[in-house]
Amino acid sequence: MTGLILSKAALSYQHFAEQSRIEDLRDWWVTECLDDVLSADDLRRASVRWLLAEPSLALAVLPYLPNLVWLQSTWAGVEVLLAPSLRRDYTLTNIRGIFAPLMSEYVLAHCLAHERRLLAHEAAKREKRWLNEHNGVLRGKTLLIMGVGSIGMGIAQAARFFGMRVLGVVGTARPMSDVDEVGTFVDLPTLLPRADYVVNVLPNTPATQNVVDARFLSLMKSSAVFMNVGRGQAVIEADLAAALSNGIISAAVLDVYREEPLPEHHVFWDTPNLTLTSHTAAPSFPEEVFGVFAENHRRFVAGEDLMYQVSFERGY
């Protein structure tokens, strides 16, 4: 066999692969895990040239795929494959482009819920109390997006649709449509105090770790909301918990953490004004992942450049 699909969603990928009628998409194996049916010995004997897999599953089989040319991750995040000790003699591609609409749903859901005070309305109902107070409105508020790649741009478009002003922080400042003002990390002291919402979408690289610390949070408005849909490593979690407990910022919404699932005794479980979700902001739907894979497979067979290549050095 020349290809291997190794995924918890193996059955879905098998279905899409069979439906796809992609010429040359044949001679592949699809499985959820290495087992009695497909063993490491089988892999070594085979000549697997491409692999479609979750990064953690890929990590485990890399040693058994001496002929690997291309690895298509089913996820956006591929950190586990970037350790300097690991082999880098293949082309690594990840999934982009499909997450922006889902991330936009998540970010706008939580911005709108905050303005429209959904939790306060639920609490008032429990107390059978008519909540005779004004809500906020999202229109006219300012959103700062940390990391304006394809996902950040999608969030920017959604924010602009609702009449928000959008600020962006990127590695190298350049004008961007749908972002009113773009700066770099050195501009944070002037950008952060202007934002009503700050959302982190940065990939996990050495440069983006621990960016959100006590100083960062102290630069935000006390009425502002912090969201993290990027990577947990961007946030010093004790600093965020302290900022929420002390009213340095108004609220936070987290989908990613330094350790997942969140450990049983983590401070976040008892932190006020903190909404926790379970790394579910933008699920990888197999149908969409397969669409990216199918196009890359076509390019692979044709010898063309692959989409969404990850640089082992840059980390994204």
Place this chain on the structure above:
Amino acid sequence: MTGLILSKAALSYQHFAEQSRIEDLRDWWVTECLDDVLSADDLRRASVRWLLAEPSLALAVLPYLPNLVWLQSTWAGVEVLLAPSLRRDYTLTNIRGIFAPLMSEYVLAHCLAHERRLLAHEAAKREKRWLNEHNGVLRGKTLLIMGVGSIGMGIAQAARFFGMRVLGVVGTARPMSDVDEVGTFVDLPTLLPRADYVVNVLPNTPATQNVVDARFLSLMKSSAVFMNVGRGQAVIEADLAAALSNGIISAAVLDVYREEPLPEHHVFWDTPNLTLTSHTAAPSFPEEVFGVFAENHRRFVAGEDLMYQVSFERGY
């Protein structure tokens, strides 16, 4: 004086009126209520030709304004002025155009919160439990809008932005951009079973009262969500409470009720899967209301047709 501004937001309107520098916008009186400073007798003696007012306040002063030519409501809903026993010898205009973005925020906030299970995440956090379940996504879901005027159209555009399919019910079917399929009330038996979300934006007219009854709700998917941001009279509230208690539909979100504030012993306080808000979906911001008024005042002085005229017969 030739004009009267009678509003709980009198001070704001005074500010905007003074700032506006509108030629001929002079010789008016602005107050929160009739009192010792401005009495009914004063009004009778004056020759008030135009009135900017909340409908309920306008109702109280109509008998004292024999020369009234034009009444600009500060609200969209003007039912109290439409009773057949009341005078109809003036031009009634209401506020439109400014509510669509705010209503869209509200509707999308609650659609997204339902898909992304915000309340379930809050409950899980209280129990220190990692909610290891999939969320829904809004993209691909179907929204049925009851009443596609300017507000309904704004909601349709927001829904389409998030990749929803939009169905509409109107009095007279006609093709509409941003609505995938338009029908009339007779089409409800085929439209309702296809909708994941049903939102009522109908004005309160004899034809739209009690539209949402047990039969209507039984035609909806058991997984579907009903929202009312139109008028409370559209819904038979006991039927809705029963449908929610019996799992006929999944959830409901209400901003308007037959009686407001919701009475102390109303069944809704104890109805499950029901979110209550306090007629705050789309607040009338004086600045925006004044913008509509200022343009209509210009037209009034120039003898042009006024925007947003309400038909006493149709009721909207």
